[in-house]
Amino acid sequence: MFKNEDDFKKIVGRLNIDDKPSPGHRESLRRQMISVFDKSGEEPITKSRSLRSTIMKSPIPKLAAAAAVIIIVVIGAYYLKPDDSTTMVDIVPKQPTPTGTQLVALDIKLPKPMFVGTPQDVKVEYLEKPLGKPRPPFYAPVGTKNVAIGKPVTSTDEFPIIGKLEWITDGDKEGADGSFVELGPLEQHLTIDLEAEYNIYAIVVWHYHKEPRVYFDVVVQAASDPDFTVNASTVFNNDIDNSLGLGVGKDMHYTETAEGKLIDAKGIRARHVRLHSNGNTTYDVNHYIEVEVYGKAAE
Amino acid sequence: MCNITACRAIISLVMVGAMAKSVKQTDADNIVLRARTEAEALGQLYELYYERIFRFCVHRLFSKETAEDVTSIIFLEVASRIRSFGGRTEQDFQNWLYAIAANQANAYIRKTSRRKRLLAEAAGSMTDNTTDNSSELNWPRLYAAILKLNSEHQTIITLRFFENMEFEQIAKILDAREATLRVTLHRILKKLRRRLETVFEGEL
Numbered sequence: 464m465f466k467n468e469d470d471f472k473k474i475v476g477r478l479n480i481d482d483k484p485s486p487g488h489r490e491s492l493r494r495q496m497i498s499v500f501d502k503s504g505e506e507p508i509t510k511s512r513s514l515r516s517t518i519m520k521s522p523i524p525k526l527a528a529a530a531a532v533i534i535i536v537v538i539g540a541y542y543l544k545p546d547d548s549t550t551m552v553d554i555v556p557k558q559p560t561p562t563g564t565q566l567v568a569l570d571i572k573l574p575k576p577m578f579v580g581t582p583q584d585v586k587v588e589y590l591e592k593p594l595g596k597p598r599p600p601f602y603a604p605v606g607t608k609n610v611a612i613g614k615p616v617t618s619t620d621e622f623p624i625i626g627k628l629e630w631i632t633d634g635d636k637e638g639a640d641g642s643f644v645e646l647g648p649l650e651q652h653l654t655i656d657l658e659a660e661y662n663i664y665a666i667v668v669w670h671y672h673k674e675p676r677v678y679f680d681v682v683v684q685a686a687s688d689p690d691f692t693v694n695a696s697t698v699f700n701n702d703i704d705n706s707l708g709l710g711v712g713k714d715m716h717y718t719e720t721a722e723g724k725l726i727d728a729k730g731i732r733a734r735h736v737r738l739h740s741n742g743n744t745t746y747d748v749n750h751y752i753e754v755e756v757y758g759k760a761a762e
Numbered sequence: 763m764c765n766i767t768a769c770r771a772i773i774s775l776v777m778v779g780a781m782a783k784s785v786k787q788t789d790a791d792n793i794v795l796r797a798r799t800e801a802e803a804l805g806q807l808y809e810l811y812y813e814r815i816f817r818f819c820v821h822r823l824f825s826k827e828t829a830e831d832v833t834s835i836i837f838l839e840v841a842s843r844i845r846s847f848g849g850r851t852e853q854d855f856q857n858w859l860y861a862i863a864a865n866q867a868n869a870y871i872r873k874t875s876r877r878k879r880l881l882a883e884a885a886g887s888m889t890d891n892t893t894d895n896s897s898e899l900n901w902p903r904l905y906a907a908i909l910k911l912n913s914e915h916q917t918i919i920t921l922r923f924f925e926n927m928e929f930e931q932i933a934k935i936l937d938a939r940e941a942t943l944r945v946t947l948h949r950i951l952k953k954l955r956r957r958l959e960t961v962f963e964g965e966l
Contacts, residue, residue, distance in 0.1 A: 464899075464955055471951060475923045478901045482820040488830045489812055492837055496808060497801045499841040504799075622956055624912065624949075648912050649877065747872055748912040 568600035569607065569665060569757055574636035576721040577673045587677045587744060589703055591715040598722050603664035603757060610663075611655050611736070611756035618653040620646040624748065628653065636753040638672045638721065646749040650680060650707050652739040653751065660687060661758030662730045666698065668738060669723040671750040676719045678749070680707050680741035683726055685733035694733060699726045707739055723753070732761050790852040797855075798845050807855065808837060814925075815863050821924040822867040822916065824880050824905050832870050836863050853931075860921070860935045868913040881906055899958065907957045915950045922947060 465471040616628040626644035632655060635642050646653070663685060670678045680702040686695040700712030717724055736756055740749045796803035815836055819829035839862055849855055871877045887902040908916055914936070921927045921935065933940040 464959060465951070468947070468951065471954075472923055474899055474904075478899075478904065480820065480901050481826065482817045482829075484813060484816040484826075484830070484833075488833075492812075492834050493805065493808055495834070496837045496841040497805060499838050500801050500804055500844065503842045503845060622953065624915075624953060645912075647910055649910075742872075746912055746914065 564604045566602040567605050567607075569603050571601075571667060571723075571725070571755070571757075572636070573723075574638060574669070574672070574721050574752075577638040578675065587716045589701075589715050590677065591717040593718060593720075598725065601665055601725055601727070604759060607664050607757050607759050609755045610657050610659075610661050610758045611754055614658060615656050616653055617656075618646060619651045620749075623647075631655070631751045631754050634753070636669050636721075636723070638669075638752065643671055643750050643752045646751070648742060648747040648749075650739060650741040651749045652682075652737055653754075654689070654735055654737045655754060655756065656689070657734050657736065657756060657758070660732055660734050660761035661756070662732055662761050663698075663728040663736070663756055663758040664730055665757040666726045666728055666736060667723045667753075667755040667757070668726070669721075669752040669754075670719050670740065670743070671752060672719045672721045672723075674745070676743045676745050677716050678719065678740045678743045679716070680712075680739060681714075681724075682707060682709050682712065682739040684709075684737045684739075685728065685731055686735050686737075687733055689735055691735065691737065694731070696731055696733075698728045698731065699724075702739075702741075706741060709739070723755075728756075728758075791850065794852050794855045795850065798847060804841065804844060811856075811859060812837070815859065818860070818863055818920065818925060819867060821920045822864075823870060824884050824902075824909075828870070828880070832863075832866050836866050839866070857931065857934045860925075861937075864917045864921075864935065868917065871909070871913060871916075877909065881909055884909070903958070907954055910957060911950060911953065915946070915953075918943065918947055919950060919954070 465474055611632045612634055614632050616631045618628055621628075624645040624647060626641075628644060630642065630644050631653065666683055666685075668681075668683070670676070670681075681699065682697060682702055683699040684691060684695060684697050687693040697710065699714050700710060701714040701716050702709060702712040703716075705711045736754070738751070738754060742749060793803050793806050797807050812833070816829055816833045819832045819836075820826055823829050823832060836859075840859060847855070847858060849858055871880065884902040884906040888900070888906070908919055911919070917936065918932060921932045922929075927935075929940045929943050932938075933943055936943070
């Protein structure tokens with residue numbers, strides 16, 4: 464195996480790679496390219512010029528254009544207005560509970576935001592609308608706390624590109640370099656062993672919040688055994704095309720922020736929590752800053 | 763006296779050499795400038811770079827068939843955007859061309875299904891390839907390991923070791939800092955070595 468850059472260079476130099484192009488492709492591509500070049504020369508300039516001159520000559524198209532802009536702005540403002548009926552509100556359990564359990568708002572400490580303002584929509588289908596205000600409190604039974612802190616983490620990528628797996632449960636949620644773990648490309652998952660059975664009420668995950676991103680195929684599962692065969696359940700799944708083969712997800716894609724993603728686990732009983740992902744809108748690798756699992760010792 | 767004559771002769775030779783180099787440089791730069799408006803100049807650039815870009819694509823995408831497809835996409839994008847290209851020298855053009863090539867190759871393998879197909883193809887070649895000494899690192903095995911890196915790291919490896927580029931040029935192509943690239947490359951090689959040591963053919 465190679466030891467350093469020079470060694471690696473020698474190995475690459477010795478490789479037998481068939482990289483000769485076929486003459487047919489070269490010729491046909493040349494023709495296509497020249498044709499595209501010729502077409503690109505004329506059309507846009509004449510079209511835009513004629514369109515602009517038509518608009519500027521007559522006052523009617525000017526007024527029509529202004530009216531259209533006003534209508535678009537009004538409609539846009541109406542639809543982009545923050546809506547209280549979004550998914551984030553739906554996750555707050557109604558009070559009081561039928562069993563009469565006393566509920567309190569979870570005290571989730573948030574990291575310093577790494578960008579200001581409501582994240583702009585990334586072009587991803589079935590994307591949750593940003594709330595535009597802080598997340599409403601999440602209520603859980605008295606005594607519920609983060610039971611994942613300091614617990615062991617294993618992953619499909621045992622050698623993270625950046626960071627160490629133990630950082631995922633170390634309590635550091637800051638978005639800066641040195642806090643996140645980068646797992647390899649393709650689908651990857653990690654599993655947290657809570658080391659005992661808990662009733663889990665909420666799972667909060669921060670993948671990466673230095674910039675607004677959407678992570679694909681986020682699936683969160685919980686089970687009593689490490690093979691996920693006993694009491695196994697899926698508490699979140701936005702793999703809408705079932706690319707991971709874990710079932711078609713019905714949850715929405717969401718944009719990463721400093722608030723993390725809070726998932727209502729509805730008090731399921733489990734010891735192991737597994738989180739899947741499959742790249743994001745910026746890169747094809749996977750990141751985790753912190754995962755918190757809010758629960759109480761199982762009754 | 764003799765020494766002075768010799769010195770003059772040397773200076774003249776150096777100047778002629780420098781002028782020749784400068785003229786050559788200007789010719790290549792002129793082609794780039796003319797390529798914005800003249801199809802013939804664009805054709806010349808195409809001939810200069812077609813093979814290099816095709817090779818780059820083979821190194822990034824393993825399959826020659828896929829490399830042909832992506833090479834086509836790259837040059838068609840060049841043809842449609844060259845009129846607004848702001849560079850003035852051949853070096854500018856080269857950096858721009860490789861940036862397009864890197865983006866298109868990454869865009870291609872971004873889809874998991876495509877990446878899996880390339881991995882399967884590499885794994886197939888690995889078992890078919892009986893002439894190679896199994897103790898020696900062969901191309902399919904190295905490619906499979908490289909493909910498991912993130913796409914930016916794959917690009918750095920390809921530009922540095924397969925295209926033999928200097929860090930300065932890679933930094934310009936990827937819009938990154940040279941010092942950062944050096945550190946990143948060190949880390950990538952470490953990661954690659956670990957992968958090659960632990961990943962066996964069966965795992966592909």
